[in-house]
Amino acid sequence: MKEIILCKYGEISLKGANRAYFEKLLRELLKKRTAAFGAFRIYSLQSTVYIEPENEDADVEGAYRAAKNTFGISAITRAVQTEKTTEAILETAKNQFMPYLEGAKTFKVEAKRSDKRFPLTSPEISAEVGGAILEASHGRLRVDVHHPDVCVRVEIRDLAAYLCAGQERAIGGMPIGSSGKGLLLLSGGIDSPVAGFMMAKRGVKIDAMHFESFPYTSERARMKVLSLAEKLTEYTGEIHVHIISVTHIQEALRDACEEDYFTLLLRRFMMRLSERTAEKFGCEALITGESLGQVASQTMEALNCTQAVCHMPVFRPAIGLDKEEIIQRARQIGTYETSALPYEDCCTVFTPRHPQTKPRLGKVEEQEAKIDVDGLLERALEGVEWVTVG
Ligand code: ATP
Ligand code: MG
Numbered sequence: 001m002k003e004i005i006l007c008k009y010g011e012i013s014l015k016g017a018n019r020a021y022f023e024k025l026l027r028e029l030l031k032k033r034t035a036a037f038g039a040f041r042i043y044s045l046q047s048t049v050y051i052e053p054e055n056e057d058a059d060v061e062g063a064y065r066a067a068k069n070t071f072g073i074s075a076i077t078r079a080v081q082t083e084k085t086t087e088a089i090l091e092t093a094k095n096q097f098m099p100y101l102e103g104a105k106t107f108k109v110e111a112k113r114s115d116k117r118f119p120l121t122s123p124e125i126s127a128e129v130g131g132a133i134l135e136a137s138h139g140r141l142r143v144d145v146h147h148p149d150v151c152v153r154v155e156i157r158d159l160a161a162y163l164c165a166g167q168e169r170a171i172g173g174m175p176i177g178s179s180g181k182g183l184l185l186l187s188g189g190i191d192s193p194v195a196g197f198m199m200a201k202r203g204v205k206i207d208a209m210h211f212e213s214f215p216y217t218s219e220r221a222r223m224k225v226l227s228l229a230e231k232l233t234e235y236t237g238e239i240h241v242h243i244i245s246v247t248h249i250q251e252a253l254r255d256a257c258e259e260d261y262f263t264l265l266l267r268r269f270m271m272r273l274s275e276r277t278a279e280k281f282g283c284e285a286l287i288t289g290e291s292l293g294q295v296a297s298q299t300m301e302a303l304n305c306t307q308a309v310c311h312m313p314v315f316r317p318a319i320g321l322d323k324e325e326i327i328q329r330a331r332q333i334g335t336y337e338t339s340a341l342p343y344e345d346c347c348t349v350f351t352p353r354h355p356q357t358k359p360r361l362g363k364v365e366e367q368e369a370k371i372d373v374d375g376l377l378e379r380a381l382e383g384v385e386w387v388t389v390g
């Protein structure tokens with residue numbers, strides 16, 4: 001029996017003249033992601049990507065899971081491939097295909113004949129295959145055309161015929177890399193991994209930037225961030241994590257500036273450092289996990305003051321989500337448990353008692369005039385470290 005994986009694209013099918021480019025990118029990504037599970041031939045035909053094992057050793061189940069989490073694919077199924085003759089199709093339906101219907105009580109058959117030279121029409125194929133399955137099930141299965149447990153699809157395509165039992169929703173979105181590269185400001189919190197996932201789903205390749213304040217933050221806090229990045233790589237592929245220490249900046253702010261501006265000033269430093277790193281590594285946007293009104297530094301006034309130091313667009317995909325929604329997404333993508341670990345973050349070091357919620361830009365700039373902004377930035381950038389995960 002030859003089992004293969006069929007993937008339907010989502011938005012790519014709407015791409016008109018650029019479609020071939022997106023298809024090629026998706027095939028390359030699938031090739032990379034399935035490589036760990038054996039040798040597969042990957043090709044696209046008629047709005048479908050085929051993932052075909054090249055030999056018996058290939059782990060089809062593993063490749064299926066990897067493909068299901070690959071952005072750009074909207075539905076996925078395992079199918080039995082058979083020769084394009086009525087006899088072969090009926091024979092497959094009665095034998096190799098029956099295990100796919102385990103657990104079902106009712107079914108219906110839908111046939112699609114994109115090769116119009118095939119001698120039976122689609123309704124005829126459905127009727128024949130339905131009959132074959134009923135016979136092989138010895139009374140266990142019934143046909144229900146309205147609410148079947150399983151919809152059996154028979155597709156007569158150019159190369160062969162395929163039988164599959166239903167299809168699962170896959171992750172959707174656009175292939176990674178089709179929308180450029182962005183730098184994700186990745187803290188150890190719940191929001192930023194979700195923000196990274198959301199932008200990656202739109203096709204953005206992700207690099208990450210993490211700020212730490214050793215010795216106020218620990219090695220464990222850094223490991224936590226790296227394991228969050230590692231979790232994201234299940235969707236995004238390899239991530240380069242840039243790590244910068246901001247301890248000396250925080251100490252300078254503590255010594256020279258008004259306490260209630262402290263978080264905001266630090267955030268402006270983070271944005272400047274991120275933008276410089278982004279420029280150096282070919283990222284075209286910054287991505288943060290900010291959500292409007294969540295904390296003092298995320299009021300509209302505070303966001304405007306933070307934004308003011310950046311020329312690059314800053315994407316904040318979680319801006320309109322509330323905490324519950326963000327947590328729900330974090331659980332879905334599997335980052336919640338790690339994010340919930342209690343290690344300290346640099347934002348929690350020297351936290352002001354009464355942070356400004358309605359800062360004015362003039363006042364913020366007055367505070368910055370008291371310190372050597374460029375010197376502090378230079379020193380931070382000299383100490384940048386770099387780790388690749390995934
Ligand atoms: P999160 O749950 O993502 O940590 P938060 O609710 O803790 O968010 P803030 O601490 O104000 O909110 O951070 C807002 C955003 O700034 C984060 O989502 C992240 O993108 C970025 N950020 C904050 N701290 C760091 C850090 N130490 N390193 C890198 N980025 C950070
Ligand atoms: Mg945080």
